[in-house]
Amino acid sequence: MHISPLTGICASSLGVALLLIVYAFVRGSKGLRSYIVTRVLLTLPMVLILVSVIFFVMRVIPGDPVTSELGPRGTPQAKERMREQLGLNDPIMVQYVKYLGRVVRLDLGTSLVQGNRPIVDELSERLPATLELVVPAMVVAVGFGVLSGTFAADRRKRPSDYGLRLFSITVYSMPIFWLGLILQVIFGVGLGIMPVAGRIDAIVNTTLDRYTNLLVVDSIITGNWAALGSSLHHLVLPVLTLGLALTGVFVRISRINVIESLVEDYILAARARGIRERVVVYRHALLNALIPIVTLIGLQFSVLLAGAVLTETTFSWPGMGLYLVERIGQRDYTAVQGVITVFAMSVAIISLLTDIIYAFLDPRVRY
């Protein structure tokens, strides 16, 4: 069987999710276990509902894919042939069942434009690019946001607190493409130390063998250090842009949550035990504050995808978000359906994981 990066990524992310779930299952209490089982089982109907909604919505939105693809000059025969090819002549329930069957096999059909490539192939190129951008951006946003939010909370009403709050409001309210453009102009064109477009240097790219389409991973497994350097180098600005745009929320939320937990009795009690101040703030207060933040991470996922579209445009980053926008413009019906399906499934997995992590982090939650 041909394993595309898409199937690989789907399989490995499911694997990671599974590992996490198994870990929580083994380490967790009895209540947590039954919660995990329930939550996992509930995910299946949730995905089914999501996928079904996509299917039916795609069929009720105005605009006949055949007409929009072939244009007004399309001959009736060509239209008929295309309907046949897309399976649009079947009764809707038959189409629905066939569609579900294909989704299970990760067969998302073929594009209506761009040489009718299989959507799976196209997403195999696009999804890794987006992942490579989004995952470190989220890490930057969460890592930097949470740490600096905690730092600000610890130094409440001092200059560094005001500075960080000003910073968070600024990056939060700044349009992403504008932020990206500023970084490009400063670090790229101005200082000339950062590339402004693409995932990797064009010349280095010719030396890189692709397996996963995650360039960092590919360059590591092939030992191509020049490619690793170049792809990391290219990651810096886009990741910073998307990361910064998301950071604002995390700074603010962590600051507020840490401030709230810093006035809790157990903080005073920990101080009274002579626990070091840094430990009090970063372990006791922050870990408690993290619980609501985990939920926020899940909720920010959709914002992240929206932000990814803008970042991808700004940095010519050939990812999913850009692909979706491009294909909506081209009325590429199957591609749009495929992208949304993959998005929906990843939202389902992310929300499953955040729910489980939340339950795992907070021992008080009994289910």
Added chain:
Amino acid sequence: MANNTLLNIENLSVEYKTRMGWVSAVDDVSMEIRQGEILGLVGESGCGKSTLGKALLRINPPSARISGHLWFHGEDLMTLDDEAMRQIRGQRISMIFQDPMTSLNPIQRMGDHLIETILTHEPEVGKEEARERAAALVDRLGISSNRLDDYPHQLSGGMRQRVMIGLALALNADLIVADEATTSLDVIVEAQFVELLKELRDEFNLTILLITHNIGLVAEISDRVAVMYAGRMAELSDARSVFKETLHPYTQGLLKAVPNIQIDDDEELYMMGGSPPDLVEPPMGCRYHPRCPKVMPVCAAEPSHFLESKPDHFVNCWLYEDIPAEYADKELSE
């Protein structure tokens, strides 16, 4: 000063900044805590007893203004830097808080609280050894050591309070400040707790400052009793003297106002007039004088002093102090 003084509090004052102004929560308090005793510190809410307790560990909020001296093993704690003070906390002076539910980190396992405390102060101890010590400790406190991995919410109220004691005992601190440690407990559990505290005191030669509003509890357990009113020390002596040879009018009223379980007497509860003062603008002179049945002209004008009126029985009242001449006349004229 007696030889067996563990901690000597000298002219301690604590003020808080509030929106209304500076609140004089503790005003010029001096007293000593003796090695091996249980000193009960009683008073009504807002009298400054908790503030005093926190001041001993210097864990009042940053907005507080503290002055005075805390002599502990020949050192003035007030002069220590933050790091040195941190090392005192938990290791030399530890604290038990009022609400064990909120005073334990909800996402930290019971054992980890103990292990963390041990490792913080004794980094040379291995993690395994710390865990063994924690296990032995909770075992002594009557909790099965296989509950070390439980989270606070999985423990009962009494167990949580025992864990709090365990945290205070973990490093054999010289002084334990128990701040309303039984308030959230039911009577039977409270009684069990008091019993345990007494046992532990004998076993580990602890010194305990028991801060509470529950006068019955103080009577049950304390060696000496200190009574605070409106930020000032009112009376201090051994328990029997305070309860049986009460000097201060406030203490007298307080004791009469305490409900009693004994059914044989049908006496009415004493109703103290007025209400505790606003500490932003405390009354002039003796802070109790607006409510005091034995008020004298001097009381409204000049603060009295905390003096040893009988051997080892301190009281802060003009009744037991020589009244300055100008007020003495007035009293006669009235």
Added chain:
Amino acid sequence: MRKLSYALIGLLIVVLVVGCAPSQKAEDMKTVIIGTTDEISSLDYSDAYAVHDWELMRNCNIGLTNYKPGTAEIVEGVADSWDISDDGLTYTFHLADGWKYPDGSALKAEDFVTTVNRALALEGDIHGVVATYVASVEAPDDKTVVFHLVNPRGDFPQIVSMGPFMPTKAGAYPEDELNRFPDKLVGVGAWQITEYDPAEQVVLEHNPNYKLGFSDTAPDRVIVRYFEDATAMALAIENGEIDVAWRILGPPEVQRLEEVDGLTVINTGGGGIRYLVPNHAMAPFDDVNVRKALAALVDRDEIVDRVMKGTVDPLYSMVPPGFLAANEEFLTMYNAPNIELAEELLTASGYSADEPLTFDLWYPPEHYGTHAAQIFQVLEEQFEATPMIQVTLQTQEWGTYIHALTDGEYPIGYLGWFFDYPDTSNYLDPFADSVASPSMGISYANDTMDQLLRDAGASTDVAEREQLYTDAQILYAEDVVTIPLTMEPEHVVLIDAKVSSVTIGPALVFNYELIELK
């Protein structure tokens, strides 16, 4: 926590150091990186019908004829000569010796037959174009290709330079289906595509057996990098990440890059034109006087200067400069703005200031760029310079607009055109030929015009074609079939330090082997 933050800081430093360190890979190859916002739609010769696809194909392969670099002039390609039958229906091409594929195999006449037959047999995008001209093709021997045409075509030598007339080795593509994304793209041209990362880049390396050879200043390798938008591409060339930026830079990018030191911006002319589409089948534009009046009122310079800030050129014939017979008949005939002439014409048709000519003028709000609204405000002002005209501007989203316009539902609209193949006929036939015209929303029909265009199409004599097309353009302007407005130039931007020159002609053929490096 401290350990974690140290680890994070450490990681960041590693990223920066590794990232900023110059690539250690020793590059002996002289590589040119060309940026583009185009994308590959198909690399199957029997299918591809997009400008960028053909650009890659022309670099990797050569048809029987070819454009002389930098011009729209047709010269020999792999054929060194060709014969035309008297009836103009049979073309016989004779292959020159020495053309070889990268693997060393020699070019055969059969290779042309393969491509054309696949194009005829399969439902590729190019199918219609080939089927319009070619009835059949054969290779009587290894050196001879014979085409039998549907109708006589004088421009057939131009046509055989296009994608579906390029040679493919037997077996390179499946016989019965299209393969739009083959692993490699090879031909007998200067280059071969050795690597393709969709949406990222295409790598072209030398065809070692290229008959014409390479100059010393030519690059050893060309990488075409794909950009999602023009802003990013402009920043990338400014930042030195690409050496050449080519298609499609918007006016704001061009304006900005012209100011940047170390970059050269070259206007290559272009094939894209914009024009007004009067509907000859609907009042009031069924009246030639009305059409003429508008032609007399349109001030192209004002649009170019005031709205487009000089980023486009005025267009006075549907045939842009550089193509055979291109002239400026709309300028000489109407000399706009000419209000007196317009009022005269309108009065003749019975309009007056009291009973003015009123019509809806349609345009799509975004499809042709953000300037559309401004252009139409200016046009409205220009038309309403006479009190005898009252214009109502109307807009409609592109999807609906294009259908309504081509279905003849609007009295007058606005469209752009880009050549299918670079020949004068492609700028006149679609609009003025009575068969094609209705499908463009024009519905013009004039027997004289039809005759002129068909004669010109069938003629094989250049001088004769030139004369016929000149006459056709005069008639076109007289009848005001459409009103040409502007021409979109293409720009190529070079990094001075690396690239001395590139060769791109009006046919927009960019031969990478003719890039001169410093």
Added chain:
Amino acid sequence: MSDQNHDVLVQVKGLTKHYPIQQDFISRLLSAEEAKKVRAVDGVEFDIRRGEVFGLAGESGSGKTTVGRLVLRLTDPTEGDIIFDGVNIARLSNEDMRQMRARMQIIFQDPFASLNPRMRIGDGIGHGVKIHSDATATERRTVVETMMEYVGLTPAKLYYEKYPHQLSGGQRQRAVIARALVTRPELVVADEPIAMADVSVRALLLELMIRLKEDFNLTYLFITHDLATAKYICDRIGIMYLGKLVEVGDLRDVYTHPSHPYTDALLEAVPVPDPESRHEKPLPKGEIPNPIDPPSGCRFHPRCPLAVDVCSEIEPELRPVEGSTGHLAACHLTTGDYRHLAPK
């Protein structure tokens, strides 16, 4: 068990409240047992006579607060009857109950939490009048100010305008009492009304509550964990343990002759403010168990110093204590059939 000599205002019969435990549907699917529930109140019976103060005491988790809410039908009982002045309010429709509510009021433990911080004290007190009568604003104000004077919030005109945070703890509790009494109810359920007050204020509040009872002909259900305070106000008292009433009777009888080991332990555990009479008796072991899975037989048996085998097997019923009509206890060894097993 109701004594016909007395005018009974509230009669509670077989009062039971079980809360189902939230379980996810998978566990419910998988577990064969019936759904678990918290047995907060389990078959409680008592009378409250008109004009008396009936105390209900016990540790947290004993169900006393739930009983208080059930008596007012602030929550609906799972089983049992609550007969208020001859009407079984456990079965009343919501509309009928709403009208009945004017006759009963509750005073909560935490005066801060039960006063709307954004409402002036006077308006807060008058809120009930607004709901239950159609008095005009001026009439309402007069009623409220009269009641405020009564509870000692004087001058009423001044306090009317204040907000809760501007009052001391004792004053807030007075306001809460005034709010409960302003509609002139017959029954007042006072749920730990003075637990938050300081010692010096507590006596004043107790005195106030007693005075109001006399003046307004009130009947109190006084819920408390503090047996010492209860002594000063209650006429009769019921002791609850784990959802059960274990002893009930005249306060004096119960305090002087506790007939259930749990009552005994409770009384014994109350600290006495006299350093010379420190208590010596052994305390019951452990803590009050989880009401989800109460012990079999007598629910107190695992902690009872007297327990014998039968205590874990048979659940004792409330029975009269020997020599007393109104004093009942539920213990095999003191009032039941197994008295012979009691350790001497």
